Amino acid sequence: MTKKNLVRKLTYLFTAIVVILSFAFIPPKPDEGMYPLSDIRKLNLTEKGLKISVDEIYNPDGVSLVDALVRLGGCTGSFVSAEGLIITNHHCVFGSVQKVSTVENNYLENGFVAYTHEQEIPAEGLTARITVSYEDVSQEVLSAAESVDDISKRSKAIADKISEIVKREEAKDSTIKAEVSEMFVGEQYVLFRYKIINDIRLVYVPPRTIGEFGGESDNWVWPRHTGDFSFVRAYVAPDGSPAKYSEDNVPFKPKKFLKVNAKGIDEEDFVFILGYPGRTFKNMPARFVEYHYKYQLPYVQNLFSWLINLYTKRGENDPEFALNISSTIKGLANTEKNYRGKIQGIRNLDLINKKLEEEKKLLEFINSDPELKQKYGNIIDEIKNFYDDVFKSGRRLLVLNFLRNYVTYYRLADLFVDYKNELFKGESERKSIYKDLNKDKLIAEIETIYKNRRQELEARIFMKIYGDASEFDELKNIEPFATFKELANKEEYVNKIFSETFISDKDKFIGRLFDLDYTVDKSNDELIKIAADLFQLKNEEQKKQQLRDSKLNILLARFNEVKRIWLNKSFIPDANSTLRLTFGYVRGYSPADAIYYSPISSLKGMIEKSFDGDDYKIYEKIKELHSKKDFGKFIHPKLNDVPVAFIYNTDTSGGNSGSPIMDAYGRLVGVNFDRCFEATINDYAWSESYSRSIGVDIRFVLWVVKKIGEADFLLKEMNVNL
Incomplete structure (x- = not known):
């Protein structure tokens, strides 16, 4: 054997040993997954419990x-x-x-x-x-x-x-x-x-x-x-x-x-779900999760909690407002609680440090092989440096987006500045909505914005978002936040802005928008001045973001490439609102020490909760039917009651709401609608021990349709023979 071949063999042997040792330090990977259609045949679902062919x-x-x-x-x-x-x-x-x-x-x-x-x-x-x-x-x-x-x-x-x-x-x-x-x-x-x-x-x-x-x-x-x-x-x-x-x-x-x-x-039955889960981040590096944990999740959770309270109090004595705002509150509340769960989950799992440790082992594997070291040796440092830059921007774009989304007058001020800037371009180069031929569409959009405004809340929401931002390290030294931070009476200043702005007058706003002589520079309106400063900041941040996206496009491709070499296997792409399959079993879990949750709830539990009132207000006919034990054929034999909901250890996310839960024969047995609080972390990590999704039991659906809705025609249409 030549010296060269001996060195090569020893190198291969050393690499193999490192691979084995590396695997020993990898946290155990559960059989998780939101599988694309192309991966379904690789799962051996028959062995898992499926009773039909994959072709079905x-x-x-x-x-x-x-x-x-x-x-x-x-x-x-x-x-x-x-x-x-x-x-x-x-x-x-x-x-x-x-x-x-x-x-x-x-x-x-x-x-x-x-x-x-x-x-x-x-x-x-x-x-x-x-x-x-x-x-x-x-x-x-x-x-x-x-x-x-x-x-x-x-x-x-x-x-x-x-x-x-x-x-x-x-x-x-x-x-x-x-x-x-x-x-x-x-x-x-x-x-x-x-x-x-x-x-x-x-x-x-x-x-x-x-x-x-x-x-x-x-x-x-x-x-x-x-x-x-x-x-x-x-x-x-x-x-x-x-x-x-x-x-x-x-x-x-x-x-x-x-x-x-x-x-x-029933408990331990095999189930599977087809659906369109939203965005997940399981394949992202540790510093991505750290950014979410330090910046995005707590900021959004805090703001949404504040908005929920504001809107709820505003609607207490105004039924029409309460009805009109109900969908907005529901959406905010869903995200707010979800983000609280994510923060808790990342902390409880020590997920950032676990990912950092995994990346440390990955780097050791890379450095053990000269070829890998040459190609991927700097990847972890490059990712760290990349997110150092992301952390400098922090919540800047989040703040600017929320100002537009939740403060109507700021949204109009931003539109005003944007339109006036577009006028410096030729007609063909302008944004579509600002082209002369689309003037009527633009006016219609503006009128819709005014129609949906909540004028009495404008100043308060602006004060919350703008005031919080002026305290953030990444914004407090940037104008106009720096000046606002030093004001003695911030509330008086904000109220004056909103009481004096011409934006409060729709006709005046439209008139000045299309008045070529009324430019941003000539305007003395304080809200327009703020919007102009922040418009420039937004452009700067968006340019940074575009460059970051380009860098990340290369970095993550290399990161995932070497991870596959290290793990010696491919892994599932993160969910992205495309059709996916996930499977599991109807199974309870233990969320904390000395607590165990069984997997199926019943009407009895619903009625027990109803005595607490408020969110647990019950439809009275349900009590009447339950007292008579009028369950029809929708009874769960072991519970001797109508089952209402059940949990299962599938891997689901936002977008899976409404997904059909199917049994081993592909028949509908429930409708997925939520996850347990511990499973809000699913977007970043999944575990058999805590990841449980929640679905409404088909027997409760059918019972409600028949007994409450008296809509037997629906049962007949679905070929449910009773």
């Missing part, structure tokens, strides 16, 4: 359960009849129900049932999206990035190429919506084609005391007794093509609809 779940050459799935707004839904009937969550249609409700005719509080197609009400703003096909376009996307010399333009080159692909695909087929999703940053991009259904109508919505039983007190909590379900129907034009609402439209005929298992599930 997903078959690109035929009809399968996937064809019964829809992405419904930001949620998931599934077809449960041949007539386009969709089951989803109550909270997924909450906003649509609120929009068609009035104080006098409050469907949100009282529920809604359409006994005929003619009685169904359009669900304003709700659309359904069906996955038609997908294909990998990574090579085409990344080739555009590789041709760019300036790294700061890399992310824009990728975005432009994605836009080009989308336009090309939609030009080929006007009936589909194309979308290119990033599966792994800087590595994998997949083109999805969707059929869009624009006419969605409300069919059955339970009363709020059922659909939202427990309110925010029980949100992200187990045990749960919430009937979080609703039914809507999809409509299309008579020729089957997508169409906006019309009396001539007909119910959509899905390729596939789910069969209902009215007998439901």
Whole structure:
């Protein structure tokens, strides 16, 4: 053996030993996952408990359960009849129900049932999206990035190429919506084609005391007794093509609809979920999680908590305001509590340090091999330096975005500054909404903004966001925050700004917006001056962000590449609102020492909670039926009661709301609607010991439809024989 070969063999042996030792220090990886369709066949689901073939779940050459799935707004839904009937969550249609409700005719509080197609009400703003096909376009996307010399333009080159692909695909087929999703940053991009259904109508919505039983007190909590379900129907034009609402439209005929298992599930049964989970971050480095933990999560949680209290108090003696703001409060409250759970989860798991330790072991592995060291030796330091720069910006863009989102007058001031800046450009170079030919659209948008303003709250919300920002290390020395921080009477200053601004007058605002002689520089309006300063800051931060995105595109691709070498396996791409499968078992858990939660709740528990009142206000007929033990065929034999909800150890996230929970035979046994508080951390990490998702039991759904809604026609339509 030559000396060269001996050295090579010893190097390989040393590397193998390091790999083995490295694995010994890796935290155990649970069988987690939100699996893309392309990975389903790798799972050996039969061994896990599936009783049907994988082809029955997903078959690109035929009809399968996937064809019964829809992405419904930001949620998931599934077809449960041949007539386009969709089951989803109550909270997924909450906003649509609120929009068609009035104080006098409050469907949100009282529920809604359409006994005929003619009685169904359009669900304003709700659309359904069906996955038609997908294909990998990574090579085409990344080739555009590789041709760019300036790294700061890399992310824009990728975005432009994605836009080009989308336009090309939609030009080929006007009936589909194309979308290119990033599966792994800087590595994998997949083109999805969707059929869009624009006419969605409300069919059955339970009363709020059922659909939202427990309110925010029980949100992200187990045990749960919430009937979080609703039914809507999809409509299309008579020729089957997508169409906006019309009396001539007909119910959509899905390729596939789910069969209902009215007998439901039991503890330890195998279940699986198909759905459209939102964004997760399991593959991100430690410093990404640290940024969220130190900056984003606590800031958003604090602000949203404050806004919830403000809006709630404002609506206490104003039923119309309370109704109109209800959907906003619900959304804020859901995020606020979710972020509290995430903060607690990251802290309790010591997740940042665990990831740092994992990255330390990864670096040791890299340094053990000369070739790997040469290629990846600086990757951990590069990631650290990258996030050092991110930390310097901190909450800057968050603050600027929240000012626009929650302070109407600031949003208008920002629009004013933006429009005046665009006037310096040629007509063809301006943003679309600011082109002369779109003037009427711009005016209509402005009028809508004024219509939705809450004038009496403007100054208070501005004071909260602006005042908090002036105390942040990353903003307190930047104008105009620096000046504001030193003011003796900040509240008086803010009130004066909002009482004197011309923005309070819609006609004056529109007049000055289109007055070419009235420039930002000539304006003495204090709110316009603030918006001008912050507009410049926003542009600077957005340029930094664009450069960071380009750098991160390269960094994360290399980071994930070497992690695969280290672990000697591929791993699942983070969720990104594309169709995924997750599976598990109906199973209880222990959230804390000496506490164990069983996995199925019942009507008995709902009634026990009802004596606490407030969020636990119960629909009175439920008590009456329970006292008579009028359970019909919807009884759980072991509980001798109607099961309401159950938990299971699947890997779910936001966007999985409304996802069908299916048994081993692919039959509908529940509707996913939440996670336990400990499982809010799922977006960053998953564990069998604490990750539990929550679904409403199909038996409770059917019992409510029959006994409360007296909507037997729905049971018949779903082929539920009783």
